[in-house]
Amino acid sequence: MALDKNGIARRIAQELRDGWYVNLGIGIPTLVANFIPEGIDVEFQSENGILGMGPFPFEGDEDADLINAGKQTITALAGASLFDSATSFGMIRARKVQLTVLGAMEVSDRGDIANWKIPGRMVKGMGGAMDLVASAENIIVAMQHSNREGESKLLTECTLPLTGVGCVKKVVTDLAVLDIDPERGFILRERAPGVGVDEIVAKTAGRLVVEGAIPEMRL
Amino acid sequence: MIRKVVANADVALDGLTDGMTLMVGGFGLCGIPENLIAALRKRGTRNLTCISNNAGVDGFGLGLLLETRQIRKMISSYVGENDEFERQMLSGELEVELIPQGTLAERCRAAGAGIPAFFTPAGFGTEVAEGKEVRMFGGKPYLLEHAFDADFALVKAWKGDEAGNLIFKGTARNFNPMMAMAGRVTVAEVEELVPAGTLDPNAIHVPGIFVHRIFQGAHYEKRIEQRTVRPKNPAI
Numbered sequence: 001m002a003l004d005k006n007g008i009a010r011r012i013a014q015e016l017r018d019g020w021y022v023n024l025g026i027g028i029p030t031l032v033a034n035f036i037p038e039g040i041d042v043e044f045q046s047e048n049g050i051l052g053m054g055p056f057p058f059e060g061d062e063d064a065d066l067i068n069a070g071k072q073t074i075t076a077l078a079g080a081s082l083f084d085s086a087t088s089f090g091m092i093r094a095r096k097v098q099l100t101v102l103g104a105m106e107v108s109d110r111g112d113i114a115n116w117k118i119p120g121r122m123v124k125g126m127g128g129a130m131d132l133v134a135s136a137e138n139i140i141v142a143m144q145h146s147n148r149e150g151e152s153k154l155l156t157e158c159t160l161p162l163t164g165v166g167c168v169k170k171v172v173t174d175l176a177v178l179d180i181d182p183e184r185g186f187i188l189r190e191r192a193p194g195v196g197v198d199e200i201v202a203k204t205a206g207r208l209v210v211e212g213a214i215p216e217m218r219l
Numbered sequence: 220m221i222r223k224v225v226a227n228a229d230v231a232l233d234g235l236t237d238g239m240t241l242m243v244g245g246f247g248l249c250g251i252p253e254n255l256i257a258a259l260r261k262r263g264t265r266n267l268t269c270i271s272n273n274a275g276v277d278g279f280g281l282g283l284l285l286e287t288r289q290i291r292k293m294i295s296s297y298v299g300e301n302d303e304f305e306r307q308m309l310s311g312e313l314e315v316e317l318i319p320q321g322t323l324a325e326r327c328r329a330a331g332a333g334i335p336a337f338f339t340p341a342g343f344g345t346e347v348a349e350g351k352e353v354r355m356f357g358g359k360p361y362l363l364e365h366a367f368d369a370d371f372a373l374v375k376a377w378k379g380d381e382a383g384n385l386i387f388k389g390t391a392r393n394f395n396p397m398m399a400m401a402g403r404v405t406v407a408e409v410e411e412l413v414p415a416g417t418l419d420p421n422a423i424h425v426p427g428i429f430v431h432r433i434f435q436g437a438h439y440e441k442r443i444e445q446r447t448v449r450p451k452n453p454a455i
Contacts, residue, residue, distance in 0.1 A: 089321030
C-alpha cells in the first residue's frame with residue numbers, strides 16, 4: 001500500500017544521523033521531526049533565524065516573536081541559538097547544515113528540482129528554496145510519486161520553472177525510495193510495503209534503474 | 220554619546236518622499252516596524268519601492284500600504300499571503316521582483332558592509348540567473364549579485380538606547396540588522412527605549428552607528444500568522 005504523508009516522513013527520518021543540523025521545508029518535510037530515531041541527536045534549522053527549533057508551543061505559550069520559516073509559532077530547545085537572515089543563509093551556503101528536506105512539484109532524473117512556480121498561476125515566490133538547493137550537500141525530496149492528475153512527478157526533464165539544477169540526491173515518495181545518479185537516472189532502492197516494482201516502473205516517467213531484488217521499506 | 224532619539228514615527232520619517240526605495244524589516248509579520256508602517260500610511264507618500272522579504276497580509280504589515288496604493292514595486296522572496304497584493308500584481312498595478320531569500324539578505328548585508336557585489340550559487344540554472352554574469356569558482360557556477368541601494372531602512376527592534384544601539388528578540392531579528400546597516404537613513408522603532416548605559420555593550424546586535432533615528436513604538440499588535448500549538452492537557 002502506498003505510504004501516507006507520515007509514512008514518507010517516517011522513512012526520511014531513517015536517513016538522519018547523529019550530530020546533523022537539518023533544515024526541513026514546509027509540508028511533509030516538517031513531519032520528519034516527529035520521527036527522529038532513538039539515540040540520535042539532530043538540531044533543526046529554520047532559515048528565518050533559529051537553530052535548535054523545538055515543537056509547537058503549548059496552548060497559551062505562543063510567542064509572536066518566535067516562528068519558523070512557515071510562519072508557525074514554535075519553541076526553542078535547550079542549546080538553541082538565534083541569528084539574522086544573512087547569518088542563516090551563510091550557514092546554509094557554507095554547508096554547515098548537513099541535510100535539507102523539501103517538497104517538490106517535479107524532479108528530473110539528473111537531480112533538477114522544480115517547486116516554486118506554475119506558469120499561469122499566482123506566483124508566490126521561491127523563499128529560501130533556491131539558496132537551499134544550490135548549496136546543500138545532501139538534499140532529499142519528499143513528495144507524492146504522481147500529481148493530482150495522475151502524472152508522474154519523476155521526469156526526464158522538468159517541465160516547470162526550475163528551483164535548482166543537478167542538486168537532488170534522493171527522493172522518497174509514497175511508493176519508493178530512489179537515489180539519483182545523474183549519469184544513470186533514478187536508482188530504485190526500496191518500495192513501499194505491498195507496492196510492486198511494476199507499479200513504480202509504470203509511474204516513473206524518467207530513466208529508472210531497477211537492479212536485483214528491491215526490498216520493502218522497513219518502517 | 221551621539222543622541223539618535225526622535226519624538227515619534229512621524230518625525231522619524233522626515234525626508235521620506237515619493238518615489239524613494241525603502242527597506243522594511245520583518246519575516247512575515249514577525250519583527251515588522253508596525254508604527255513606521257502606520258506613519259507612512261498617514262504620510263501618504265507614494266510610488267515607493269519596498270525591499271522586504273514579504274508583503275504583509277490584507278489589512279496588516281505592508282498590506283496597509285498596498286491598500287492605499289502607496290507601493291509601486293515590491294522586491295521580496297515570498298508574497299503569498301495577501302489577496303490585495305495578488306489583485307494588484309495580476310492587474311499590472313504593482314511591479315514585483317522575486318529574489319531568493321538568502322540573496323535578498325546578502326544584498327542587504329553587502330549594502331551595509333560596503334561591498335558592491337558578490338557571487339552566490341542560488342538561482343544558477345533558473346530564471347533568476349537571466350542576464351546575470353556567471354563565474355566558476357572551484358568548478359562550481361555562481362551568479363553575480365549587487366548590493367541594494369535604499370534611501371530609507373525601516374526596522375524594528377526589541378530594545379534600543381538613546382545612542383541607537385539595538386537588541387532583537389527571538390526570530391524577530393531576521394532581516395532587521397542587515398537592513399539597519401544598509402539604509403542611507405535608518406529609522407529604528409523599539410518596544411523599549413532606554414537611556415544610554417542601560418544596555419550591556421556585549422549584548423548589542425546592531426551598533427548605533429548604523430541607526431540615524433530611534434523612537435519608542437506604541438501599541439504593538441504583533442499578529443501571529445500561523446498559530447500552531449500543542450494541547451496542554453492531552454486527552455488520556
